[in-house]
Amino acid sequence: MIGWLIFFFTLFLAMLGYASYRSYNKERTSDDFIFAGSNIGTILGFLTFSAALFSAFTFMGMPDFFRTHGVGAWIFLALSDALMVFFLIWFGYALRKRATINGYKGVAGLMKSCYKNSFAGYLVFASAFLFLIPYVAIQIRGISIFLDAAFPDMLPYWSWSALLVFIMLIYSEIGGLKAIVYSDAIQGVIMLTVIWIIGVTCLQMSGGLESGLAKVSETNADLLTLPGPKGLFTSPFLIASAIAIVLIPVSQPQFTTRLVVMKSLKSVHRMAYAVGIFAILVILPTAFIGLYGAIKYPDASTADFLTNALLFDQAVPVAALAVVGLFAACLSTTNAQIFALGTELRSMLSGSDKSNMRITKISILVFSLIVLVFSTYMSDELVLLARVSFAGTSMIAPVVLGAVMFKNPPKELIWLSSLALITFVSSLLGIIPSVIAGYPLDFLMYCVLFVITLILMLRHHLAQKTTHEA
Incomplete structure (x- = not known):
């Protein structure tokens, strides 16, 4: 197991290092650092958008959500994401048109410019800070739970979180948004590949879809109906969740900025369609993993279920790849959101380019340290905490x-x-x-x-x- 882990992590870190190297430019301006030259194509665009959107809460939270609350989890996320794709087409057009007229340095800066009122910018920044910091902490908390349970004697609990934040800081500080976009593309492909390997394996161990559903029906039939065994998926809950998710591109700056830095409007539209397809592909296998958990680990804790389903019940190479995949999924969202906070702060500054660059980099470091502290106090309800973040920013x-x-x-x-x-x-x-x-x-x-x-x-x-x- 350790040998496979070393192999996959070495390969993953080498790809991140290469992405940072390709992204570094000694003569770049703060705009180049923050917006990657505003020249992101369709493929990189949809991969970076998807990797930032589907993260540790998808990889770890959704299987546990299916296991605990049932099929309503599909309506909660998959259908809401499909609606978001249609909204992206209109919003991307309107946003880019406004950014062309008023200029764009970040959502907060755009609000300040459009309303001719600084408070509008501070409001957007305050919203992002209040809800993105806990959301990033959720990702770190999730991966730390998994790694600590999987390797209890390897490293202290807090060191997993610190390692993740350290890696994120290194390549984001070197390459800026362009490095993050490249790394997101790598992480998105890894996450999708790993989650399908594990999902198919869990479906086979459940006896297939039909047999698995029959077993769940015998043990807890409420998992196959709405509002679910705990009554979570009521109509108001699902409607409110759908609205919060549809509004993610409006209210969460890491996604808003990605719409602006795309090469063209046509690229934005193609990206939106691709994100919709990616959403279905990445969420479907989490249902298979959740089905397996409902059959074999109905009463287990979140940590026990995840470590068994994603690690100990898998073949050794797959288990090692799962660890890397989870790490990559967490890293993609962590870097996107912390970097977005730095971008929003920078959009409110009025100093020289060199001064703004320095303050932005320092702020990213400070936000990372705050997240690291927050991650030790978060609960294990990853999906519900993520939903609070979506609703809060909306x-x-x-x-x-x-x-x-x-x-x-x-x-x-x-x-x-x-x-x-x-x-x-x-x-x-x-x-x-x-x-x-x-x-x-x-x-x-x-x-x-x-x-x-x-x-x-x-x-x-x-x-x-x-x-x-x-």
């Missing part, structure tokens, strides 16, 4: 959509998004209830936000039309 969607759609967007959207963000954070802190009249708070907030945002935008559109005609 609260500022009105202010971003307003900026993208209007030349002079209504400033009321700033205060609407601010109130929504404060309300959501208050529910997480227990200041206000997270369930009202039997409905999840985020579901109710989406209903209210939709109506108010629509009214504000329609009123603004009519006012602009009247002014133009006059």
Whole structure:
């Protein structure tokens, strides 16, 4: 096992090193470092977008989610991602058009420029910081749980997290976004390959799909129905989850920036279609692994189930490749989101190019250390914690959509998004209830936000039309 691990890790790290080397340019500007020359093609674009989107929470969290909550997990993620693809086509066009007119240094900087109000930029940065830091910590927590359980005497628990953050910092500091894009492409291919090998193996060990479903039906039939054995997948939950996932490109800057740095609009559209296909391909085998867990490890802890299903029940080369695949999946999301935080901070700066570059690199280091601390306090509910991150960042969607759609967007959207963000954070802190009249708070907030945002935008559109005609 150790020999296979050394072989695969050496190969993986060598590819990352080569990606960093290819990306390094001594004469680059801060824009080259942050935006990779804004010349990303379709293949690299969809791989970097997909690798950042599907991460450790997909590789580890989704199988456990299927095992615990049943087939509703497919509706929760796969159908929501399919809807996001259609939204990407329109949003990519509108965003790139606005970025061409106003310039683009980051989502926060774009909001500051469009609203002519610094607070709009700080709001976007605050949202990203509040919810991306915990989300990155989830990824690190997940891989640390797995590696610590798989190799309990090899390294202290915290050192796995530190090793991952250290590797991420090295190549992102050397190569910038271009190195991250190349590494995402490597990691995306590895993740998809590994998860299918393990998924097919788990399906075979379950006796095939039909036989496996029959066994689950005998032991826990609720796993095959909605809302699932724990009643999680209610209609409000699924609707709210779908909205939060569809709005990911709007509210999470690591994805928004990837839409802007694509080579052309045609590349964005091709990328969107490819991401939809990748979503189905990467989520389907997690259902097979979850089915296997529901049959063989129905009452096991998350760590025990994952280490057995992904490691000890697999052939030795596959188990070693699984470790590398999980490490790669975690690394891709970690670097994308921490780098995005640095990008957002940089977009609010007004100093010299050299000064901005230095501050950006230091901020990436500081954000990494904060994530490292947070990862020791996260729980094991990887998917539900990821959903909280999606929902939290989506609260500022009105202010971003307003900026993208209007030349002079209504400033009321700033205060609407601010109130929504404060309300959501208050529910997480227990200041206000997270369930009202039997409905999840985020579901109710989406209903209210939709109506108010629509009214504000329609009123603004009519006012602009009247002014133009006059």
